Amino acid sequence: MIINKIKNTKDQKVKLCKKVLSISIACLSVITSSVLVNNTVYASNSKTVQAVNSESNAFTSKIKNEALKYLNVPYKSGGISPNGFDCSGFTKYVFGNLGINLPRRASEQANMNKTVINRNNIQTGDLLFFENTPGKVGHVAIALDNKTYIHASTSKKKIIITNMSNTYFVNNFVKAIRVQ
Known part of the structure; x- marks a missing residue:
C-alpha cells in the first residue's frame, strides 16, 4: 500500500x-x-435534485388525482367525456385537463415520440399500452403507481383500477411511455 x-x-x-x-x-x-x-x-447540487423531484412528483400527483375523479364512469365506445369513455378517450381527457394534448387513438398515443419506460420502472402517470391483437396496440391505461393502473375496461363496462399482477397486464402489456 x-x-x-x-x-x-x-x-x-x-x-x-x-x-x-x-x-x-x-x-x-x-x-x-x-x-x-x-x-x-x-x-x-442536492437543491436542484430536490426541485426536479418535487416538480415531477407534483405532476404525477395531478395526473393520479385527475384520473381517480372518473373512477366508475361508464365505458362507452368512442367516448371522450365524463358521460362515458373508451380507453384512449379517457387518457386524452385526463391529460388534456392538465394541458397535455394526446392523440385520440391508443395506437397513435403509443407512437408518440416520448421516453419508453422499462416495465420495472413504471411510475405514476406513465401510459401503459396493451395489444389485444398480436402486433397491434389496442388498449391504453394510466399507471397509478408501480403496481396498479386505471383504465376504461370494456369487460367491466366502466373506469376501473387493475393490479399489474393481473393476467391481462402480464399477457398483453406492450410498453410504457413517460409523457412528462
Whole structure:
C-alpha cells in the first residue's frame, strides 16, 4: 500500500490518510447528488435534485388525482367525456385537463415520440399500452403507481383500477411511455 511505502513520520502517514479520505468523501458526495437522465449521470447540487423531484412528483400527483375523479364512469365506445369513455378517450381527457394534448387513438398515443419506460420502472402517470391483437396496440391505461393502473375496461363496462399482477397486464402489456 501507498501508506506503508512512506518512510517518514507517522504524522505524514496520518496526513495522507486524511487527504485520501477527504477525496473519497468528495467523490461520494458528487455521486450521491447526481441526477440520472437517460442512463447519463449529471452532477448537480442536492437543491436542484430536490426541485426536479418535487416538480415531477407534483405532476404525477395531478395526473393520479385527475384520473381517480372518473373512477366508475361508464365505458362507452368512442367516448371522450365524463358521460362515458373508451380507453384512449379517457387518457386524452385526463391529460388534456392538465394541458397535455394526446392523440385520440391508443395506437397513435403509443407512437408518440416520448421516453419508453422499462416495465420495472413504471411510475405514476406513465401510459401503459396493451395489444389485444398480436402486433397491434389496442388498449391504453394510466399507471397509478408501480403496481396498479386505471383504465376504461370494456369487460367491466366502466373506469376501473387493475393490479399489474393481473393476467391481462402480464399477457398483453406492450410498453410504457413517460409523457412528462
